Amino acid sequence: MIEVKNLVKSFGDSKVLKGVSMVFETGKTNLIIGQSGSGKTVLLKSLLGIHTPDSGTISFDGRIYSDLTKDEKRELRTEIGMVFQGSALFDSMTVEENVGFPLKMFTHNSKSEIQDRVDFVLKRVNLVDANKKLPSEISGGMQKRVAIARAIVNNPQYLFCDEPNSGLDPNTSILIDNLIKEITEEYNITTVINTHDMNSVMEIGENIVFLKNGLKAWQGTKEEIFRTDNKAVTDFVYSSNLFKKVREAYLKG
Amino acid sequence: MLVRYLSQIGKYFLMWKEIFNKPTKWSVMRTLILKEIDDLIIDSLGIVAFISFFVGGVVAIQTALNLTNPLIPKYLIGFATRQSVILEFAPTFISIIMAGKMGSFITSSIGTMRVTEQIDALEVMGVNSLNYLVFPKIIALQLFPFVIGISMFLGILGGWIAAVYGGFGSSDEFIGGLQKDFIPFHIAYAFIKTFVFALLLATIPSFHGYYMKGGALEVGKASTVSFVWTSVTIILMNYILTQMLLAS
Numbered sequence: 488m489i490e491v492k493n494l495v496k497s498f499g500d501s502k503v504l505k506g507v508s509m510v511f512e513t514g515k516t517n518l519i520i521g522q523s524g525s526g527k528t529v530l531l532k533s534l535l536g537i538h539t540p541d542s543g544t545i546s547f548d549g550r551i552y553s554d555l556t557k558d559e560k561r562e563l564r565t566e567i568g569m570v571f572q573g574s575a576l577f578d579s580m581t582v583e584e585n586v587g588f589p590l591k592m593f594t595h596n597s598k599s600e601i602q603d604r605v606d607f608v609l610k611r612v613n614l615v616d617a618n619k620k621l622p623s624e625i626s627g628g629m630q631k632r633v634a635i636a637r638a639i640v641n642n643p644q645y646l647f648c649d650e651p652n653s654g655l656d657p658n659t660s661i662l663i664d665n666l667i668k669e670i671t672e673e674y675n676i677t678t679v680i681n682t683h684d685m686n687s688v689m690e691i692g693e694n695i696v697f698l699k700n701g702l703k704a705w706q707g708t709k710e711e712i713f714r715t716d717n718k719a720v721t722d723f724v725y726s727s728n729l730f731k732k733v734r735e736a737y738l739k740g
Numbered sequence: 741m742l743v744r745y746l747s748q749i750g751k752y753f754l755m756w757k758e759i760f761n762k763p764t765k766w767s768v769m770r771t772l773i774l775k776e777i778d779d780l781i782i783d784s785l786g787i788v789a790f791i792s793f794f795v796g797g798v799v800a801i802q803t804a805l806n807l808t809n810p811l812i813p814k815y816l817i818g819f820a821t822r823q824s825v826i827l828e829f830a831p832t833f834i835s836i837i838m839a840g841k842m843g844s845f846i847t848s849s850i851g852t853m854r855v856t857e858q859i860d861a862l863e864v865m866g867v868n869s870l871n872y873l874v875f876p877k878i879i880a881l882q883l884f885p886f887v888i889g890i891s892m893f894l895g896i897l898g899g900w901i902a903a904v905y906g907g908f909g910s911s912d913e914f915i916g917g918l919q920k921d922f923i924p925f926h927i928a929y930a931f932i933k934t935f936v937f938a939l940l941l942a943t944i945p946s947f948h949g950y951y952m953k954g955g956a957l958e959v960g961k962a963s964t965v966s967f968v969w970t971s972v973t974i975i976l977m978n979y980i981l982t983q984m985l986l987a988s
Contacts (some may be wrong), residue, residue, distance in 0.1 A: 535864050561762065564866035575857040591768060591867055646863075 488513050489534065489645065489677055494543035496529050503529045505574050505701040505738045506543065510584060514675045516691045518682055521698035530698065531649055536560060539637060547645065565593050567637030568676075570648040570667075574630040576622040580635050583609070583618040589641040601653060608636040610733035616707045630664070639670055646671065646678040652687060660684060664691050685730055688712065697723070752947050760942075762868040762870050769876060776880035780842050784887060787841060788834055792825075792891040796898030799824045804908035814909035818917020821899035830891040831930045832978050836939040838884075839970035843945035846877060847966040849950030851959040852931075859950070870950065877942040884938035885931045887966075892930070929985045936972050936981060944970045 489511040496504040503526045511517040517526045532538045534545055546561060547554045555563060576585045587605045590596055591683065596621050603701070610614060612632040614712045622633065631651060638646055648667060652660040668691045671678040680687065688695060692709035697720050704719045712724060713734055763769070800974045803820040850873055853859050862869040870943055896918065948966035 534861075537860055537863065558762075561866040561868075564864060567864060567866075569861065569864045571857045571861060573856055575861040577858055577861075578852075578856075588756060590866065592765060 488546055488680065490544075490546045491530075491534070492544045492546075494530070494533060494545065496533055497541055497542045498525075503701050504533070504540070504543075504684050507698070507703045508543075508699070509687050509696050509703055509706060511677055511679050512694055513677045514573065514672060515678070516671050517677070517679045517694040517696070518688060518692045518725070519679065519698060520682060520688060521550060521704075523683075525698040526701040527681045527698055528649065531647060533680065534679065535567065536564065547682070554593060561698060564643040565589070565641065568641065568643035568646045570631065570634045570638050570646070570651050572650040572653055574622070574627075574634040575639070576630055576633055578622050581621055584626065585622065585633055586636045586640050588637065593641065603637075604670060608640045609633075611639075611670075611729060612636045613662075627654050628656070628663070631655065631659075631663050635663070635670070636667060639674070640676065644676055646676050648680040648682075650684075652684045657686070660686060661690065667691065677712040684722060685727075688724065689733070698735070699723075751951065752943070754810060755870060755874075755947055755950070756943065758868070758870045759878070760871070762871060763875070764867065764872050764928050772872070772876035772878050775843065776876045777883060779881045780877065780880050781887060784838060784841060785890065785912055787837070788887055788891050789894050791837060792830065792834065793898035796821060796825055796895030796908070797902035799829070799895070800899035800903040800914075801906060801908065804903060813911040815917035815920060817903045817909050818899070819920050820913035820917075821896060822918045823915075825895035826892055826930055827928055830888050830895055831933045831937065832974065834888060834891045835912075835934065835941065836971050837885075837973050838941055838975060839945075840967050842855075842941055843970045844963040846942070846945035847949040847952075847963045850946055851952045851962050853910075854950065854952055855955055855959060858876070864977040873950070874943065874946045878939065881938040881942045882935075885934045888930065888934045922973070924951060929981075931979060932985065935983050936977055939975065940970060940973050944973060 491507060491509050491511075493506045493508055494504050495502070495506050520529060521527050524684050530537060533540050540553075547566075550559075550563065552563070554558065560711065564597075572639070576582075580588065583602075583605050586608060587601045590604060594601075606618075609618065612635050613633050614629060614636065616634070617677045618628060622630055625633070635651075638648075645668070651663050651667065655663065667678060667680065670676070680691075682688070689709055692712065695707055695709065696703055696710060697705040697717075699719050705717045707713065707715060711719065717720065725734055726729065763926070798919070799820045800817050803817045804814075807816060808816070822955040840912050852875070859869050859873075862872060883939075900914050904911045945963075948962045948969070949959075952962040
């Protein structure tokens with residue numbers, strides 16, 4: 488479980504997070520949604536330790552990040568898996584080298600043990616014939632799956648995904664969403680997804696946090712999002728006619 | 741403006757400190773160092789050899805063409821070639837050329853990693869990205885004096901071929917000039933300079949790549965800025981070291 492309390496983050500005079508508090512539960516897909524500039528990415532990067540908050544706390548299963556020593560922070564980071572928006576695969580390494588990288592860096596496993604684990608996770612993300620290919624030789628959807636494989640290879644306790652569906656076709660998006668949800672349940676990890684994709688919200692949103700202007704404007708489940716009368720949420724989520732109709736149909740039963 | 745420069749200089753020295761924090765596992769680092777030796781040293785040998793050979797030849801021809809007074813001995817061609825190549829051309833000008841070749845490679849490769857969030861990925865995994873990316877370059881560039889040694893040899897060889905086969909003097913005269921008033925410390929001076937330049941070549945372009953912000957266009961700009969600052973710093977250090985080692 489990740490608990491965020493009164494998190495504030497500014498860049499110069501611009502206050503991006505204005506004291507947000509929320510809980511991301513273990514074994515659930517937690518989604519952060521909101522318009523561009525609402526502070527989603529800053530929140531995610533603060534959770535990852537890439538940004539240092541001005542005030543407030545982030546605790547990972549009781550461990551308050553700001554209270555940890557530098558070494559403890561690095562240790563905690565080995566428990567984190569991250570899927571970046573652009574996949575962030577190391578382009579000089581093959582698919583299997585990318586996936587095996589965290590194991591090579593942080594474990595004393597033998598080459599064959601690393602290879603077995605890499606083969607296992609690549610199979611888990613339905614990617615078996617791409618081991619020797621470079622990231623530039625595979626499609627965007629495959630790159631995302633490699634990024635997910637790399638994020639889970641070390642058995643992380645926390646999985647973060649920044650816009651995992653951006654640039655993907657609808658079919659691949661659904662595959663990626665379902666894969667993340669399956670992995671979250673299978674390994675009982677705390678997953679936090681930063682997304683704009685309303686399909687993801689409807690498909691896998693078990694705990695949804697809506698940010699507006701650096702503040703938490705709403706929190707609930709995908710079922711609750713259909714029933715909410717919070718204007719900020721409805722204006723954002725049901726901005727398209729399609730989703731308006733989906734909502735009407737849901738409410739009519 | 742001045743505050744911005746001072747802040748950048750401070751950031752550069754803080755980067756040095758961070759490079760040596762939390763070292764990467766040796767088995768991984770060894771592979772990285774070998775890769776950097778290949779990318780930075782071995783891949784530079786061709787261009788260094790080509791430039792050194794022909795510039796050595798040009799120095800010899802220029803010297804010969806300027807020796808119009810028959811009272812000036814021909815061995816001065818060899819002497820001038822040796823002094824030019826060993827003291828300045830090989831250590832300083834090859835380093836500046838390498839600031840363009842290696843430096844832009846280092847800045848653009850690290851800058852692209854920054855833009856594509858690969859550096860963030862390393863940090864999130866708990867890897868000290870500065871140690872992982874910059875330390876192997878510093879170690880690989882400890883072989884830079886070896887490149888400069890080759891440059892010295894080929895520069896003088898180019899001069900000898902140009903002088904002898906161009907009909908500007910005999911082989912004995914050229915070799916006599918090479919041996920005339922030879923001060924062994926000049927070789928040490930050249931290699932001390934090269935060692936300092938190697939550290940600059942590894943770290944200044946890395947600094948500009950690592951701390952860049954923006955997209956593809958900014959990677960290009962960072963490479964240019966990195967080349968300018970590496971060259972300026974090499975020239976300044978060249979002056980300071982020459983004053984310290986030869987003039988005092």
